[in-house]
Amino acid sequence: MSSRLQEIFFSSAKKFGERIPLEEISGHSISYSELEKSVREKSAFLSANKIGKGCRVAVLAPKSIDTISTLFAILECGAAYIPIDAEIPDERLQQILGNLNPHALIGSQLGARNPENSFNLPNGKSVATFFTAENHSEDLAYILYTSGSTGAPKGVCITHGNALAFINWCAKTFPVNENDRFSSIAPLHFDLSVFDLYVSLGCGATGVLFDEATTKNARMMGELLCKKDISVCYATPSLLSLVLNFGKIESRDFSKMRLVLFAGEVFPVQHLHALMKLWDNTTFYNLYGPTETNVCSHYRIPVPIDESQSEPYPIGKICLHLEGKITGEGELLIAGENVTIGYWQRIDLNSKAFVQYEGKTFYKTGDRIEENAKGDLIFRGRIDRMIKKRGYRIEPEEVEATLLRHADVLEAAVIEGKDADGYSLIKAFLSLRKNSEGNLISIKQHCLELLPAYMIPEKIIFMESLPKTSSGKVDLKELAKIK
Amino acid sequence: MRETILFLYSHTPIANKQNANLFAMNKDEIRSTVRAFLIDNIFGGKDDGKLQDDTALISSRIMDSIIALKLVSHLEDKFHVELEAHEVDQDNLDTINKMVEFISSKGK
Numbered sequence: 001m002s003s004r005l006q007e008i009f010f011s012s013a014k015k016f017g018e019r020i021p022l023e024e025i026s027g028h029s030i031s032y033s034e035l036e037k038s039v040r041e042k043s044a045f046l047s048a049n050k051i052g053k054g055c056r057v058a059v060l061a062p063k064s065i066d067t068i069s070t071l072f073a074i075l076e077c078g079a080a081y082i083p084i085d086a087e088i089p090d091e092r093l094q095q096i097l098g099n100l101n102p103h104a105l106i107g108s109q110l111g112a113r114n115p116e117n118s119f120n121l122p123n124g125k126s127v128a129t130f131f132t133a134e135n136h137s138e139d140l141a142y143i144l145y146t147s148g149s150t151g152a153p154k155g156v157c158i159t160h161g162n163a164l165a166f167i168n169w170c171a172k173t174f175p176v177n178e179n180d181r182f183s184s185i186a187p188l189h190f191d192l193s194v195f196d197l198y199v200s201l202g203c204g205a206t207g208v209l210f211d212e213a214t215t216k217n218a219r220m221m222g223e224l225l226c227k228k229d230i231s232v233c234y235a236t237p238s239l240l241s242l243v244l245n246f247g248k249i250e251s252r253d254f255s256k257m258r259l260v261l262f263a264g265e266v267f268p269v270q271h272l273h274a275l276m277k278l279w280d281n282t283t284f285y286n287l288y289g290p291t292e293t294n295v296c297s298h299y300r301i302p303v304p305i306d307e308s309q310s311e312p313y314p315i316g317k318i319c320l321h322l323e324g325k326i327t328g329e330g331e332l333l334i335a336g337e338n339v340t341i342g343y344w345q346r347i348d349l350n351s352k353a354f355v356q357y358e359g360k361t362f363y364k365t366g367d368r369i370e371e372n373a374k375g376d377l378i379f380r381g382r383i384d385r386m387i388k389k390r391g392y393r394i395e396p397e398e399v400e401a402t403l404l405r406h407a408d409v410l411e412a413a414v415i416e417g418k419d420a421d422g423y424s425l426i427k428a429f430l431s432l433r434k435n436s437e438g439n440l441i442s443i444k445q446h447c448l449e450l451l452p453a454y455m456i457p458e459k460i461i462f463m464e465s466l467p468k469t470s471s472g473k474v475d476l477k478e479l480a481k482i483k
Numbered sequence: 484m485r486e487t488i489l490f491l492y493s494h495t496p497i498a499n500k501q502n503a504n505l506f507a508m509n510k511d512e513i514r515s516t517v518r519a520f521l522i523d524n525i526f527g528g529k530d531d532g533k534l535q536d537d538t539a540l541i542s543s544r545i546m547d548s549i550i551a552l553k554l555v556s557h558l559e560d561k562f563h564v565e566l567e568a569h570e571v572d573q574d575n576l577d578t579i580n581k582m583v584e585f586i587s588s589k590g591k
Contacts, residue, residue, distance in 0.1 A: 213572070219555075219566075447544075456547075459527070
């Protein structure tokens with residue numbers, strides 16, 4: 001069994017040489033042996049530039065065959081990769097790079113962000129800039145940055161062991177094989193992509209890479225999931241609902257789609273059932289788990305469809321290689337091989353996020369969970385204010401802090417709202433300074449300069465002043481009543 | 484009676500040419516439909532006068548991809564046009580002006 005993540009790819013390359021591991025939407029593809037050659041050349045180039053064990057390499061590039069061969073090359077030379085959303089605002093990028101202190105920055109579209117002393121990597125358009133930084137943990141495979149409640153993003157550190165435990169569990173649980181065609185929909189900085197890349201290449205299948213512009217166009221997604229003969233699809237419920245409602249999928253043949261996994265948020269039952277009726281050849285699973293644990297529970301949606309089911313389906317049972325506990329307050333704790341070793345250079349957060357119990361380290365998920373009579377777990381919301389939207393996690397405090405930086409904003413409060421289908425959205429309540437010209441467009445533009453797109457409030461409601469509790473704090477419960 | 488119905492719904496090129504004014508899209512109507520949709524779905528029903536016909540909507544993220552899709556479905560239903568998947572993008576939908584031009588060109 002592999003002990004390093006990249007060995008999953010190299011062992012498949014040996015076995016499946018001329019098969020196709022990756023294909024872009026344009027149709028451009030590469031064979032396992034060509035990809036291996038590219039990875040080895042890039043890795044040698046990085047090693048020659050002193051990238052090795054304990055190094056961290058930030059990758060700021062859209063999803064492509066070139067980018068993925070760069071990720072494998074970073075692992076192969078012993079370093080960890082950090083995929084960063086190429087679209088994020090400059091200030092946020094600087095926050096991440098400031099916390100990360102990387103040894104190199106690689107990207108294909110660095111543009112104005114591309115500092116001096118940059119080098120072209122072999123086999124593609126990627127450009128690397130090298131820095132000097134201290135080396136740390138040698139076992140890190142990648143770091144994924146997520147929203148942090150203190151106003152700065154935090155990096156979840158995933159070791160080779162963490163990632164392999166998850167991937168090996170997937171390979172045992174889901175019947176995938178070399179004839180499958182996986183969709184890779186999630187961006188690389190989002191942990192759903194770990195399944196798309198490593199589980200598909202591990203079994204010799206083909207991963208079809210969907211770029212970000214395509215994934216935002218549900219009509220295109222409906223067309224391409226069919227035309228690209230996708231058989232295994234891991235996506236958020238909101239993406240699947242959009243494909244159902246806007247993808248014109250009724251008139252297409254989806255008989256090849258045999259496995260759909262969804263995670264990241266609750267799937268409204270009426271949408272899930274409607275999709276199951278159209279894709280009646282498909283097995284559906286609800287997966288659950290924060291980035292810190294990757295998937296930690298799973299539930300196979302029963303067939304035939306139970307029309308009496310009106311509540312969302314359970315998140316199921318804890319994976320056998322992990323351990324779950326529910327505290328007196330109803331919070332789910334998770335221990336085991338998948339669980340992150342902590343946040344990069346954030347000792348303050350690490351002491352709050354983990355708890356020792358019976359000699360084991362448990363991650364505190366912050367999710368309120370109940371167990372039903374069948375022993376399946378049910379998600380009941382958060383114990384804190386965090387919003388889960390389209391699979392992303394948003395700390396309302398971080399959005400509030402950004403809104404308050406707008407010159408016209410006097411007070412700001414952010415809560416979770418729901419759209420007509422039951423999906424989460426971000427609702428911001430604002431009061432403005434006297435005589436200010438603040439308006440929705442200027443507030444949105446302000447957010448766009450400082451926040452990633454998924455953190456920008458969908459609804460902005462202006463008020464004379466925000467309601468307060470008797471202790472003078474903003475009354476969030478009162479705001480929740482406002483439509 | 485039957486002949487009249489056939490005439491009105493005829494899609495033969497000759498009939499279209501002869502009755503171009505019957506089938507041509509009214510740009511003002513498209514403009515007011517788009518504007519009403521945006522005010523309702525983004526601006527909470529209140530027109531504060533800041534939404535101009537050339538205000539960037541997608542590139543500025545004022546309109547997210549979900550609202551864009553809902554708007555496209557709404558326009559398709561109302562004006563009996565159909566957009567190809569690749570046409571649902573920023574080039575055609577970024578401003579009210581672009582939408583008016585694009586939707587009216589689909590109706591020709």
